[in-house]
Amino acid sequence: MRLYILCDEDQIRDRWLNCFTAVNPTILENFSSFIESNSIVFAYDVSLKRLSDLETKILFLRRVMVLSSVPDFDDAQHFLHLGAMGYGNAMMHESHLHSAYQALEEGKVWLHPDFITMMISQIRTQKSTHDKSLAVLDVLSHREREVALMLGDGATHQEISDALDITVRTVKAHASAIYQKLSLKDRLALSLLLHS
Known part of the structure; x- marks a missing residue:
């Protein structure tokens, strides 16, 4: 190439x-x-x-x-x-x-990571049918759902780890499971799914 x-x-x-x-x-x-x-x-x-x-x-x-x-x-x-x-x-x-x-x-x-954070923030301010989009999370476990909501709102792995009193490694494992179950590539796609 x-x-x-x-x-x-x-x-x-x-x-x-x-x-x-x-x-x-x-x-x-x-x-x-x-x-x-x-x-x-x-x-x-x-x-x-x-x-x-x-x-x-x-x-x-x-x-x-x-x-x-x-x-x-x-x-x-x-x-x-x-x-x-x-x-x-x-x-x-x-x-x-x-x-x-x-x-x-x-x-x-x-x-650049700063732009991803800005995009997620902008998406969060454009919430409209947030409750309807949460129905897609029904395939997730309770803990995965918590992690997904925080990821979708732009929280870092460390912030999620601190808030939920779990290790960063566990957060990453939950994130991988979330992306796989929802057929998503990354946190930006998750945010778009949750806030569109």
Whole structure:
């Protein structure tokens, strides 16, 4: 799977290049319709804003990770709505860049943990049919249901451990069982299920 870097700012582009030397990424200063459909594109948000609507639509048919010097929650939602598979800070730690690349390579979505927390918080404020959505939890044990509700409200594993007086390892085991029983991938999917 080929990695393309769409960025016209030298400092950021060079940083990403240094981070992914082993993958030997291809640099794009402008849009190219010849990007293979199964490719990953790390795109600088400023560079994306220079694309036409058609170029943007074509680009987002690929696995696109949008990175911004000034990350913004509304921009993240906008790019995810367009089809981006990830959003983060252009200058985030190298480990996060590698984690994002790996997630996109596996066909998964990647967001910085802070953005996931913000999304869960926003979902919680948009509650409407919360009681109806709780019926899906009937397949869970009493303790799994408690953990699921706390996960869905954005609590960390440690916070759940402290509140329920169980170990973090037990919380993680309950979380795995919850995701499996409800056919969900992660806590964001759980939150969406509970609060949509």
